[in-house]
Amino acid sequence: MLVTTTPSLQGKKIENYYGIVVGEAVMGANVFKDIFASIRDIVGGRSGSYEDELTRARKIAFMELSEEATALGANAVIGIDIDYEVVGPKGSMLMVSICGTAVKYVDE
Numbered sequence: 665m666l667v668t669t670t671p672s673l674q675g676k677k678i679e680n681y682y683g684i685v686v687g688e689a690v691m692g693a694n695v696f697k698d699i700f701a702s703i704r705d706i707v708g709g710r711s712g713s714y715e716d717e718l719t720r721a722r723k724i725a726f727m728e729l730s731e732e733a734t735a736l737g738a739n740a741v742i743g744i745d746i747d748y749e750v751v752g753p754k755g756s757m758l759m760v761s762i763c764g765t766a767v768k769y770v771d772e
Contacts, residue, residue, distance in 0.1 A: 665730040665733060665734060665738075665739065666739065666740035666741070666769075667726065667729070667730070667740065667741045667744055667764065668740070668741075668742055668744060669743065669744045670742060670743070671742055671743045672742065673740060673742065673767075673769050675771070675772060676740075676769040676770065676771060677769060677770050677771075677772045678742075678767045678768070678769050679768045679769060679770050680737075680738075680768040681765060681766075681767050682733070682736040682738050682765075682766040682767065682768070683736070683765065683766060684763055684764070684765060685729055685732040685733045685736070685741060685763065685764060685766045686728075686729065686732065686762065686763045687724070687725035687726055687730070687731075687732065687761075687762045687763075688728065688759065688760065688761045689720075689721040689724035689725045689728070689759070689760050690721075690751065690757050690758070690759045691717050691720065691721045691757060691758045691759075692752075692756065717758060721758055721759070721760040722746070722760050724760075725746075725761065725762045726762060729741060729744075729762050729763075729764065733766035736766050737768060738766035738768055739767075739768055739769060740766075740767050740768070740769050741764040741765065741766050742764060742765050742767055743764050744763070744764035745762070745764065746760065746761075746762050747760070747761045747762075748760055749761070
C-alpha cells in the first residue's frame with residue numbers, strides 16, 4: 665500500500681477515488697512510565713517509553729488505515745494527515761488518528 669501526504673502521485677494516474685479512510689489507536693499511559701517520564705522532564709532528556717508508545721500507536725493506526733483502504737479496492741492512500749492527541753481523564757491516554765483518501769492508481 666502506497667501512502668503519502670501529497671494530494672497526487674507523480675508519474676501515476678489516479679483511476680478511482682474511494683473516499684476517506686481512517687486509522688486510529690488509543691494507548692493507555694502506564695503509571696510507571698508516567699513517573700519515569702516526570703523524572704526525566706525534571707532532569708532533562710527524552711522519554712523513551714512515551715516515544716515507544718507513540719511509535720506503536722502510529723504503526724497500529726497506519727495498519728488500520730491500510731486495511732480499510734485495501735478492503736475498498738485501493739492501492740494507495742493520498743493526502744494523509746496525522747494527529748496526536750492526549751485524551752481521557754487527566755490526559756491518561758494517547759491517541760493517534762490518521763486519515764487520507766483511498767485511491768486506485770495505474771502507471772502512466
